[in-house]
Amino acid sequence: MPGLLKATAGTARKRRHDGDIRPRKAPKTKASGEDAETKILRLEQEVLQGKEHYNNIVELQNVVSKIDSKSETSTLAAVALCRVFCRLIAGEELVRSSSAGESEAQVVQWLKARLRDYVDSLATWLGGREPEMESLALNLLMRVVKQEASQGGRRSEQAWRTESSTFYVVIKTLIEDTDAEGPRAEFVETYLEEHDDVRYYTFVAIKQVLKTTNEDAEEVATNAVDILASIEGVPNSDDQLEDWYGEPPSPENKQLVSLNAHRKVAQEAWLSVFRSPLSRDTRKRLLSIATTQILPWFAARMEMLADFLTDSFDQGGSLALLAMSSIFHLMTERNLDYPDFYTKLYSLLDEDVLHSKHRSRFFRLLDTFMSSTHLPATMVASFIKRLSRLSLHAPPGAIVWIVPWVYNMLKHHPACTFMLHRLYHPAHAIYVNNLDYTEQGMNDTFDPLQPDPNITGAIDSSLWELETLQSHFHPNVATLAKIMGEQFTKREYSLEDFLDHSYATLVDAELGKEVGKVPVVEWEIPRRIVTWDGDEVDGGVGLNKVGDLLKSALQVMT
Known part of the structure; x- marks a missing residue:
């Protein structure tokens, strides 16, 4: 780095000798007449020569603090101070030895305080400034982190964990500063995804920050999700834990080379997010990545993730759909025991879902959830009956999906076909309780207010609603509904052909038909x-x- 800085200074001198460019006068000091760059280099070298020049650190820090008025000079001072502190840390000048006297201990404490001032100053650069300056500040801070985490033994672990460490300040700033989108993305790409120890201690730090922050908790949680949701390299075994940013873990520090330990801290970080106040958009984002980026960390304690999904379901709307999709994944892929799944799914069947903009997505998920042929016939009948009843008030775009879906369900569950046609049998409870059904009719046994789909009485009812649809005002709906009165010769319908319909698409299809004979109209x-x-x-x-x-x-x- 010193050579790199000299090259920069040489380039500046060459530019001043260029006759085509008007020379820019560098600021002069009153004492020696040296320019700002030379002075910064001199102050840096003097600090490294001995303790009698440690006060130069304060002078360099003053230059760093003038970032708003002298940005170029401040960045040079920041780079110089980074080199100074890295060499002091490497030389154990910030460590109090057991034989040190009182004066030496005071020097160590003073140096630690100056390092904290320097770190705090750079932390303010991470949000709301030019991207180049934010990137420089992040890299300088992480350079200090690398030096602190390479001291060996207990001091290295403390450099990652303690709330006064540089690493903790970096994580705290990244998730508390709303304007630090760029540094967050660079931190994830350059450090978090590349180094296993950075990822491990990031989980630890995020949990600590979410627990102790005094900022807007909802905003902090959202920024924490920005970091956690960007982690894609989830390790699958202990052998994949081999990339270290700081000092490689010692034999005593087994947690860094244990996949179970990594999963444990990741779970704690995610659970801290779940317990934080979350905006609707943040919760929706979490649900969309639950099975791909959150679930791999939850090899155990899946019930904690299920609690979050259940809480999200209770908020209704699109969140409920996303939550049900994730719960279904846990049930089918991780053998999660969730007995209330179909009861909750049944509760989503209301008039709002048929008019929702998420209707197509809901229909796709519903077809997936009901695809098993091992579901009880009584429960399947409740879903068929509920959707048939809702179709009486549904838009045509929803009805044209419901009818073929009912057709497919009746083909997969023959026990439900009695809802279409039930032969008279004197021993059947329906006919026993309605002896005069031919003259007086009978009441529908289906209870639409029953929340449990297993006891709604739908299996003993009929699909008179679908017969009513045969008189629907829209010709496409009326024609489609007539398939229920014909022979079930078709194996099944491809439901994708009936999704994403609306009034506009149905009208366009009708207007696009070729008229074979012009109708005669008198008026x-x-x-x-x-x-x-x-x-x-x-x-x-x-x-x-x-x-x-x-x-x-x-x-x-x-």
């Missing part, structure tokens, strides 16, 4: 709308029936 354009024609009243004066109704309506309104 007469009336000469007046609200008054009688002249033949009825002399001079055409007087209101007709429509006019009288309009007049009455206006009088009521006034």
Whole structure:
């Protein structure tokens, strides 16, 4: 780094000798007349020569603090101080020896305080500044972290864990500063994804920050998710834990080479996020990555993740759909015991879901959840009946999916076909309780208010709703509903062909049809709308029936 800085200084001198560019005067010091760059280099070298020049650190820090007015000089001072502190740390000048006297101990404490001031100053650069300056500050801070984490033994671990360490300050700043999107992304890409120890202690630090932060808890949790959700390299075995940013772990520090230990701290970090106040958008983002980026860390304690999913389900809407998808994944892939799954799924079947913009996604998930042929017939019948009942008030775009879905379900569950046609049998409870059904009819046994799909009585009911749809005003719906009265010769329908329909698509399809024969229409354009024609009243004066109704309506309104 010293050579690199000299090259930068040489480039600046060469530019001043260029006749095509007007030379820019560097600031001069009153004492020696040296420019700012030379002075910074001199102060740095003097600090490294002996303790009598340690006060130069304060002078360099003052230059760093003038970032708003002299950014170029401040960045040079920041780089110089980084070299100074890294060499002091490597030389154990910030470590109090057992034989040190009182004066030496005071020097050590003073140096530690100056290091904290330096770290705090650079931390303020991580948000709301130019990307180059933010990147420089992050790299300088992580350079100090690397030196602190390479001291060996207990001091290295403390450099990662303690709340006064540089690493903790970096993580705290990244997730508390709303404007630090760029540094967060660079930190994940350059350090977190590349080094196993950085990832491990990031989990530890995030848990600590979320527990102790005094900032907006919801915003801090959102920023923490930005970091955690960006982690893609999830290790699968202990052998993959081999990339270290600091000192390689000692035989006594077995946690860094244990996948179970990594999973444990990751779980604690995620659970800290789950317990924090979360905005709806953040919760939706967590649900969308639950099975891909969160679940791999939860080899155990899946019930904790299930609690978060259940809480998200209770918030309804699109969150409920995402939560149910993740719960279903846990059930099928991780053998999670969740007996209330279909009861909760059944509760989502209401009029709102058929008018929702997420209707297509819900239909796809519902078809996936109900794809098993081992589901009880009584429960399947409840879902069929519930959707059939809702179809009476659903838009045509939803009905054209419900009808073929019911068809497929009846093919997969033959025990439910009695809902279409039930032969008379005197011993059946329906006919025993309704002896005069041919004259008086019978009540529908389906209870739409029953939340448990296993006891709604739908299996003893009928799908009269689908027969009603055969008289629907939309010809496509009416034609499609008639398949329920025909032979079930088709194996099943491809439901993807019926998704994503709306009024617009149905109307466009109808208007796009070729008319084989032009319909004959007879009609007469009336000469007046609200008054009688002249033949009825002399001079055409007087209101007709429509006019009288309009007049009455206006009088009521006034």
